[in-house]
Amino acid sequence: MGGIELRRSGSGTARIVAPVFHRILDRIDAGLTAGAIDAILPDGTRRLLGGRGEGPLAIIRIVRWRAILRLVSGGSVGWYEGWAAGDWTSPDPVPIFDLFMRNRRTLGDVARAKLVARIGVRGWHWLRRNHRGGAKRNVAAHYDLGNDFYAEWLDPTLTYSSAMFDDDEPLETAQRRKLAAIVQRIGVKPGDTLLEIGCGWGSFAEAAAKAGAKVHAITLSAEQERFVTARCAQLPVTVAITDYRDITGRYDAVASVEMVEAVGQDYWRAYLQSIARVLKPGGRAAIQLITIADDVFPAYARNVDFIQRYVFPGGMLISESRFRAIAEAEGFVWTDARVFGLDYAETLLRWRARFDAAVKERRLPARFDLRFVALWRYYLMYCEGGFRGGGIDVLQVTLTR
Structure with missing residues (x-):
């Protein structure tokens, strides 16, 4: 993040980083064996993730690519912080949380906090x-x-x-x-x-x-x-x-x-x-x-x-x-x-x-x-x-x- 907005699809930064985030979306797509996500991306295009098995359909708009960065680095804490910051929106987030849990085995660690993020929050949690x-x-x-x-x-x-x-x-x-x-x-x-x-x-x-x-x-x-x-x-x-x-x-x-x-x-x-x-x-x-x-x-x-x-x-x-x-x-x-x-x-x-x-x-x-x-x-x-x-x-x- 470090001062990079990661927002405008027409900017040079967006064109450079977008392929990285699409590869993360590829992993989420592969891990959704039940249900689907209809995602509107920062450049206005749409992408369907999953859709290969019975389950809920979640509708989500990724306002900034930073939402994906928060998810893969900070897990559920980062995902909430992205929502609070307006990095992503949904008319009904419940199916999104359902899908993350329903597909927990096949998604693996893609939506779980990584080591650097865990160290800080684990220290805070230990104090509590x-x-x-x-x-x-x-x-x-x-x-x-x-x-x-x-x-x-x-x-x-x-x-x-x-x-x-x-x-x-x-x-x-x-x-x-x-x-x-x-x-x-x-x-x-x-x-x-x-x-x-x-x-x-x-x-x-x-x-x-x-x-x-x-x-x-x-x-x-x-x-x-x-x-x-x-x-x-x-x-x-x-x-x-x-x-x-x-x-x-x-x-x-x-x-x-x-x-x-x-x-x-x-x-x-x-x-x-x-x-x-x-x-x-x-x-x-x-x-x-x-x-x-x-x-x-x-x-x-x-x-x-x-x-x-x-x-x-x-x-x-x-x-x-x-x-x-x-x-x-x-x-x-x-x-x-x-x-x-x-x-x-x-x-x-x-x-x-x-x-x-x-x-x-x-x-x-x-x-x-x-x-x-x-x-x-x-x-x-x-x-x-x-x-x-x-x-x-x-x-x-x-x-x-």
Whole structure:
């Protein structure tokens, strides 16, 4: 980049560099075995990449060749930065993210950050690792954006995790089905004691308490702690700002809904050991977790992706096989796994529609500028495409001892 605009097709620079970028497009073309990209290039010409197998059609305009440079050098981080800079546009980016994930094996490393880019972001990511102080700081960076922010686009239950849909039904109905499924997994009976690790805004604590459980909910978010305390004031629910490594007592059941993604691979064992320590003999733990395919996990773990860099510092998706192996080594039996990734894609689509409505109606808090709003919209589309492409999934599982 270094001061070169790489924009005008008629310039000498453009004529020199264009063949280089066409060779990169050749690699992308060869790697698209499913779906296609209809690309408008900086000189106004069009090129179809892929188109040899079933899959979505993505439409994209490459405004500057710099977009391709950012992609091949910086991976998902560079691709976002190119979008934010206006280097590429699309009427609907979701199919692009879907295609990158759907064709992850055949595309290889063409869209992954290279060594120089990785060094800088890996150093930054290491500084955001999830030791006790780091975990609280990382959670605050995401969840303490404000209850007034999340309330404007989550459903009325304020549930920030995947719903379970039955046909075309309201998001709130699908969220309540998901909550009921977790209550059923742990077999709550009146008077049972239940620990919830990572309570969000209290929708599950509320549902479990109404089913008869005495709930102790923990979070590292001050905003969430305040909200759940008020929400569940008339229910047998206590809530505390507590690190999962510091929980004490014994419980009949444990639930944790999409919290383990905030733990990090280095701390998976400590997380599972904490559950084992407090769960009574014969008790059950129900976990809902977001996974990333084993075939891409090693490359993912070596890199820092767009979400880790710009949305959720310290976050990390789960390798099911690796996480399950640790759980079984800690004495758990992994049972009744249910996978429902396309439900998450639909959840994200519904969230984006609600988010867009809140933006249009100017209901988001005034402290968030246009750049922040655009970042979060991109985040919702990026995640949706990942689930539709099949490399990212969500599952519920019951752990018994």
